[in-house]
Amino acid sequence: xxxxxxxxxxxxxxxxxxxxxxxxxxxxxxxxxxxxxxxxxxxxxxxxxxxxxxxxxxxxxxxxxxxxxxxxxxxxxxxxxxxxxxxxxxxxxxxxxxxxxxxxxxxxxxxxxxxxxxxxxxxxxxxxxxxxxxxxxxxxxxxxxxxxxxxxxxxxxxxxxxxxxxxxxxxxxxxxxxxxxxxxxxx
Numbered sequence: 675x676x677x678x679x680x681x682x683x684x685x686x687x688x689x690x691x692x693x694x695x696x697x698x699x700x701x702x703x704x705x706x707x708x709x710x711x712x713x714x715x716x717x718x719x720x721x722x723x724x725x726x727x728x729x730x731x732x733x734x735x736x737x738x739x740x741x742x743x744x745x746x747x748x749x750x751x752x753x754x755x756x757x758x759x760x761x762x763x764x765x766x767x768x769x770x771x772x773x774x775x776x777x778x779x780x781x782x783x784x785x786x787x788x789x790x791x792x793x794x795x796x797x798x799x800x801x802x803x804x805x806x807x808x809x810x811x812x813x814x815x816x817x818x819x820x821x822x823x824x825x826x827x828x829x830x831x832x833x834x835x836x837x838x839x840x841x842x843x844x845x846x847x848x849x850x851x852x853x854x855x856x857x858x859x860x861x
Contacts, residue, residue, distance in 0.1 A: 675761060
């Protein structure tokens with residue numbers, strides 16, 4: 675099984691952050707607009723077990739083909755870094771993926787868009803994300819904890835507060851704050 679090992683930060687100045695990344699030697703690998711839809715059972719089995727099931731569709735800004743991925747995420751381990759099992763498979767159609775998940779008893783629970791600019795820096799993958807109404811975030815991901823922490827230090831973020839909540843959780847909280855009835859959309 676694959677592991678997702680990452681750390682996430684809220685950032686206030688995406689332009690300065692992008693410049694800092696480029697100054698550190700990061701290379702941009704592309705920008706996409708994503709549509710992320712999470713699924714669960716009517717009794718919230720996945721959420722209660724700290725798991726996630728998502729269909730992500732990404733439209734690259736450079737005109738490359740649109741692609742979709744079905745992702746399962748296992749429970750997060752305790753700690754500052756987000757470490758969890760993550761399995762992904764490319765799917766030909768998000769509508770077909772949705773139909774299959776629906777036939778298996780899963781229903782959509784929350785959906786949101788995200789603009790993502792990706793960078794490579796050494797062995798790390800870095801994402802500069804923008805979510806409507808929520809702002810900007812930076813994620814550092816690598817194959818091991820040491821690489822994530824070394825990249826964090828290289829970027830001067832060793833004392834910056836981290837976020838362990840998923841984007842789906844942040845969006846759900848935002849919706850609940852906007853309208854108490856909106857929380858019903860989240861599991």
